[in-house]
């Protein structure tokens with residue numbers, strides 16, 4: 001079993017280049033299914049979730065090739081075969097196959113998605129959207145079977161502003177007859193990225209990034225070339241790591257606007273942040289103020305940065321509070337950080353975090369962002385070597401994490 005080993009106590013220095021966004025990539029790759037000709041996606045992150053998705057497309061009859069970080073997808077010979085198990089169980093975002101296959105072929109059978117299971121993650125809003133478009137959704141031996149003779153545009157109101165449901169409904173609605181409006185749509189930057197790709201493929205989508213998205217269905221979609229937005233969660237993870245280790249780090253190739261909620265909270269703690277073009281410089285301080293953080297839907301503080309932030313808050317001089325309003329119990333990492341000496345108490349949706357000195361331990365990541373929290377914890381330990389297990393979760397979403405951190409001065413290696 002692979003593990004990440006960390007001899008901490010070294011501040012991060014230098015420049016880190018941020019790769020393309022995982023949560024865009026895992027939607028853009030299946031979106032290519034909707035085209036009749038080749039889609040070229042540039043700036044993809046090198047992570048296992050993208051690798052798994054490319055294998056899924058091949059299983060469906062797609063022709064996939066790589067040229068550096070660019071993926072060429074020829075979907076012309078694809079067919080909609082049932083995918084009950086196997087690859088679809090490896091990642092959560094396999095749910096996007098539902099919208100994409102439904103849009104192109106009028107039918108999809110997909111096993112319930114796998115991926116990070118830090119709490120039950122229902123997909124009722126996705127299904128509600130498909131049904132509104134005229135599809136019949138049934139349970140086929142534990143998989144979801146979706147069928148529509150013809151998709152018709154409809155008005156869909158989402159009970160929760162779900163990222164996945166917004167994108168999935170948008171995918172299917174591009175090929176529906178007439179106009180679909182999604183109300184209470186999620187506003188995350190990844191949604192704008194998917195709409196930009198779909199529009200370049202010939203779709204007619206307006207309003208992505210606002211609470212109301214309007215999609216006028218078209219008869220067919222074609223190939224195009226698209227470059228993926230930078231990964232704001234990877235960027236945020238490095239920013240937090242730089243602050244925690246009292247480093248001085250330039251986080252480059254990002255969209256600083258996407259980082260505003262995190263930047264504001266780091267500044268409130270006393271971290272110095274300098275913006276310049278497509279980068280942010282993070283300058284750590286010896287001491288930090290305790291703060292309250294509320295994880296919300298975008299443009300609020302990202303829930304995906306909630307766990308890494310907990311490690312940083314152990315360094316503030318007082319009691320901080322971290323509340324997650326997106327997921328009710330995304331705190332599986334807390335007992336692991338506590339093994340390292342973190343003083344954290346979970347009460348309902350909140351973690352109450354006191355200043356703590358972390359020490360070396362063997363800890364296990366149970367999901368992707370938990371892994372990031374534990375690695376940051378390890379970077380803070382001055383006495384001994386921290387062992388982080390569950391590396392396969394970290395590889396799902398962090399592009400070259402160990403080599404990047406090594407380049408930035410950390411003593412970290414895989415074993």
Ligand code: EPU
Nearest residue numbers: 023093121122123124125126160162163164304326327368
């Ligand atoms: N929800 C429902 N019903 C639904 C869909 C969602 O009740 O049909 C609830 C969820 O249980 C949750 C909230 O709505 O409480 C938000 O979930 P959302 O659907 O927005 O999440 P998601 O699309 O499944 C994406 C990211 C997550 C990220 C969330 C929130 C991908 C592949 N995943 O998940 O990323 O936490 O949005 O921003 O885009 C990660 O990268 O580590 C990760 C988990």
